[in-house]
Amino acid sequence: MTRCLVVADDLTGSCDAGHEFAVRGYDTRVVLPTQTDATAGGDVTVYDTESRYADPAIAAKRVRAVLEDTDGSVVFKKIDSTLRGNVCVEVDAATQAVEPALVIVAPAFPGNGRVTASGYHLVDGRLVTESPPGQDEERPPTHDSLSDIFASSEYPVAHLGVGTVARGSAAVRDSLESLSSTDRPVIVTCDAVTDSHLATIAAAADELAERCLYVGSGGLARHVAVPGAPSGAGIDVDPTRSVVGISGSVAPETLGQVGRVATERRRHLDLETAVTDPVTAGADLAARGAASVEEHGGVLLHSADARSDVDRAMEAGERAGIDGSTVRRRVTDALAHGAATAVGDGRASNLFLTGGETARAVLDALDATALRMAGEDVAPGIPLATVEGGVADGTAVVTKAGGFGDQQAIIKSLGRLGFRDE
Numbered sequence: 001m002t003r004c005l006v007v008a009d010d011l012t013g014s015c016d017a018g019h020e021f022a023v024r025g026y027d028t029r030v031v032l033p034t035q036t037d038a039t040a041g042g043d044v045t046v047y048d049t050e051s052r053y054a055d056p057a058i059a060a061k062r063v064r065a066v067l068e069d070t071d072g073s074v075v076f077k078k079i080d081s082t083l084r085g086n087v088c089v090e091v092d093a094a095t096q097a098v099e100p101a102l103v104i105v106a107p108a109f110p111g112n113g114r115v116t117a118s119g120y121h122l123v124d125g126r127l128v129t130e131s132p133p134g135q136d137e138e139r140p141p142t143h144d145s146l147s148d149i150f151a152s153s154e155y156p157v158a159h160l161g162v163g164t165v166a167r168g169s170a171a172v173r174d175s176l177e178s179l180s181s182t183d184r185p186v187i188v189t190c191d192a193v194t195d196s197h198l199a200t201i202a203a204a205a206d207e208l209a210e211r212c213l214y215v216g217s218g219g220l221a222r223h224v225a226v227p228g229a230p231s232g233a234g235i236d237v238d239p240t241r242s243v244v245g246i247s248g249s250v251a252p253e254t255l256g257q258v259g260r261v262a263t264e265r266r267r268h269l270d271l272e273t274a275v276t277d278p279v280t281a282g283a284d285l286a287a288r289g290a291a292s293v294e295e296h297g298g299v300l301l302h303s304a305d306a307r308s309d310v311d312r313a314m315e316a317g318e319r320a321g322i323d324g325s326t327v328r329r330r331v332t333d334a335l336a337h338g339a340a341t342a343v344g345d346g347r348a349s350n351l352f353l354t355g356g357e358t359a360r361a362v363l364d365a366l367d368a369t370a371l372r373m374a375g376e377d378v379a380p381g382i383p384l385a386t387v388e389g390g391v392a393d394g395t396a397v398v399t400k401a402g403g404f405g406d407q408q409a410i411i412k413s414l415g416r417l418g419f420r421d422e
Helices: 011-022 056-067 087-098 169-179 195-206 252-259 271-276 278-296 307-320 324-343 356-365 409-416
Strands: 004-008 028-031 044-048 074-078 102-106 114-117 120-123 157-160 186-190 212-216 243-247 266-268 298-302 350-354 370-379 382-388 396-400
Touching (some): 011 028, 011 044, 011 074, 011 350, 011 356, 011 370, 056 087, 087 212, 102 169, 157 169, 169 186, 169 195, 195 212, 243 356, 252 409, 271 278, 271 324, 307 324, 324 356, 350 409, 370 396, 370 409, 382 409
Parallel strands (some): 004 044, 004 074, 074 212, 102 186, 102 212, 157 186, 266 298, 350 396
Antiparallel strands (some): 370 382, 382 396
């Protein structure tokens, strides 16, 4: 029986959170379709509701559908560490389904530069709305303050400041106990500027007699206790396989990382064709990528290596009378088609995927059913896993959120899979 259930709003976030349980030895699977029986045997099951950019009502419905009949002892609602998406709506939906005494909200991920201080969330020292994720074109963070994020919640909201958190788990437990005395769930937003703060919050919540719903990013997931002994995690990467990397993110971090890969080892999607004919553009990308796989043993397929590529795709959409969301979807579809062709051409390749929408589209195109987390990462927030089901069954995969990693992150990820940029 699954002892811990995690619900995330995109695929890279699912893997990011799942990794934090697998690294502690828990058998952890990220289930790709939201309704499946692929949960048997795992200690921790992670569901991707693919709801970050969905209509709020649809996002809430997907969260409730996963959680209403849950039997997991521990429930963790993964949210974006930069507060993008339907944060308040999804947390309310999870609270309705789980009916906890307290909802512990701590989105900080200090290892990746995300911290919460005095109720304000920062990314690399900047208020989240002023950071690059704050410019997300579809569902950016709405506020810098966690209290403002949850102001529209149907539940009462309280805040636990860094002064209390820094005093240790006993002080935090006492504060949480005083807040849980009401007759309805209370959402408790928490400051955390170090990893030890997150550990303190998780330990205090675990000591409570009342049930808690945990809400956070991979930083908090690292410390949430799971009842029972771990069943084991870990995989072996077959370095004799070719490697296909796919980058669909246009986050500044990823664009810089793509530029560090040698030009002869990567192939750029024909954006103009992708906007009007994704299948043809994907087939062309796969054909051009095959030469790099043949010569070098791998390839990175990417939609952009500069912000000007985004502008170029949007201009192509305007000429064709296509709106921005359709342009983005068609570019993703073209990448997924090209990747599925390249990965499944003969012996399936190991995979590197960056950008949540891109990762999900590629794995859907490969008919994958789940990812089994290895408990190993290339860098914080960049975990290793194995594909289960479909034509890529048994291959290794590294997933990365667009905003994560230093300049060498993609090169390191490809290298871990066996494709070295020599």
